[in-house]
Amino acid sequence: MKLASYEFNVKRDWGFVEPELGLICPSRVWLGEDAPRTLLEFIELYHERLSSLREPSLNDRWLKLEQVRILAPIPDPVRNIICVGKNYKDHVSEMAKVGHSTETEISHPHFFTKATNTVSGPYSKIYLHPEITCQVDYEGELAVVIGKRGINIPEGKAIDHVFGYTILNDLTARDLQKNHVQWFKGKSLDGFCPTGPWIVTKDEIGYPVELEIRTWVNGELRQHSNTKHMIFDIAKLISILSQGMTLEPGDILATGTPSGVGTGFNPPKLLKPGDVVKIEIEKIGYIENEMYA
DSSP states (O other): OEEEEEEETTEEEEEEEEGGGTEEEEHHHHHOTTOOSSHHHHHHHHGGGGGGOOOOOTTSOOEEGGGSEEOOSSSSOSSOEEEEESOBHHHHHHHHHTTSOOOSOOSSOEEEEEOGGGEEOTTOOEEOOTTTOSOEEOOEEEEEEEOSOBSSOOGGGGGGGEEEEEEEEOOEEHHHHHHTSSSHHHHOSTTOEEEEEEEEEGGGTOSSOOOEEEEEETTEEEEEEEGGGBSSOHHHHHHHHTTTSOBOTTOEEEOOOOSOOGGGSSSOOOOOTTOEEEEEETTTEEEEEEEEO
């Protein structure tokens, strides 16, 4: 199933989406008046019951997607978005070629986080913060949403802790990333994490997760890969991340970006006002954001 957060008549809600029909069923129509207030609460409470939930009937009272404003699936995450750097070999190579790294082999996942203030909607306009950066880059990524609490999770049981998948753009101020040595500041400017358009539950994706991922800028295809090319697959990432660290329902794990980022071109193709970035992942959909200053 596909689940989205949205705004309708200035009120936030969430619901069950049928993208092909252009419809969304409000949570209280689907689950009744005692439905969880937010999609995050649903993930926390309902993960174990997903298989027994009926899909809403088309005879129920649905809204048209064009009537609502789709938000990030989890607009107000409780914890920072957890990210993985350099998880595709071709991206490792391109960053080494342009002097952003000396690494050619990755032995351990490179974890970092983006602050919660970065989350923005799948179709929102994104402010480039030109007063502090002139080197904003895009990174199309598959994101994993955790559904079940766990620590020291064995790799063979890691997928049991997944609720579903969504799309994420790990926007990055490359100059700040370089200036501050670590990545947190350059990754955490307001709005720098467009996410969505919905969460697709893991039963619709299957495992292993092998999905085509593409990024366009102004209609030009910049990134094209498949998630099967990750250096560390999803199960391994979850297992390693959970070692000594409890993962919670609603945690978001961005799994890294393939080659084709703006910095990897010669000369670089960094974002400017008016640019439109579209990221599409097979079986999920797409997000599309215009940049402004």
